[in-house]
Amino acid sequence: MMYAEERQQEILRLARADGRVDVMALAESLNVTAETVRRDLTVLERAGMLHRVHGGAIPVDRIGFEPALATRDTVLIGEKERIAKAALAELPDEGAIILDAGSTTAHLARLLPADRELTVVVNSPVLAATLGPKPNLTVLLLGGRLRGKTLATVDDWALRPLAEMYADVAFMGTNGCSIERGLTTPDTAEAAVKRAMIAAARRVVLLADHTKIGNDYLARFGEVSDLDLLITDNGIDAVLADEIGSTGVRVVKA
Secondary structure (H helix, E strand, C coil), rough: CCCHHHHHHHHHHHHHHCCCCHHHHHHHHCCHHHHHHHHHHHHHCCCCCEEEEECCEEEHHEEEEEEHHHHHHHCCCCHHHHHHHHHCCCHCCCEEEEEECCCCHHHHHHHHHCCCCCCEEEEEEEHHHCCCCCCCEEECCCCEEECCCCCEECHHHHHHHHHCCCCEEEECCEEECCCCCCEECCCHHHHHHHHHEEEEECEEEECCCHHHHHCCCCEEEEEHHCCCEEECCCCCCCHHHHHHHHHCCCCEEC
């Protein structure tokens, strides 16, 4: 018997592989009742991972759906925490880092240590509020238009300062990462800021749970080859991990 979380991850995997899942077929293959499957689909829909349709569900990435930050904060919490802890090893002893807006980078922001002096550039008021009280950090908040969906600042007021910066490490988030399409996100304005962050850093570390790997969205902001390191979780498909590793990008499974 699978635990509920394991069963839901399998449902999500099948939905992304096949483009759709059917309630009755899932009940038979997972050896559970149809009502159990419907409850699982409801959980996944509330988490912003699936969209319910008659008789089943489809993955949100097939319909261009972008879950809100508050929704993403409730999904894969353990995996994101492990990814953030692994990312601590990539911090410089001193200097400057960029933290992209996102739910996984928010975990990293909470874990930043008090034993080193760092300048932290963020495009998220949420991250700025987390980091501001830490006395060892200098926090630079990029201005611009605030996207309600992700609470990230975008457009010219965010892009101009990044053009004049050069940080030691950029810790990036993404909605999708694939060999074919590179690093992608649903919003073009947010993609532009992410692209500028990558250009403004000596090293680029992508923090992405396994559900992001192999998916593609509308706006590309980088190639896999732009990365120095991908930190993900043990749920990543082994074939996809090998494909990314074959490009020269180091892959760490937290």
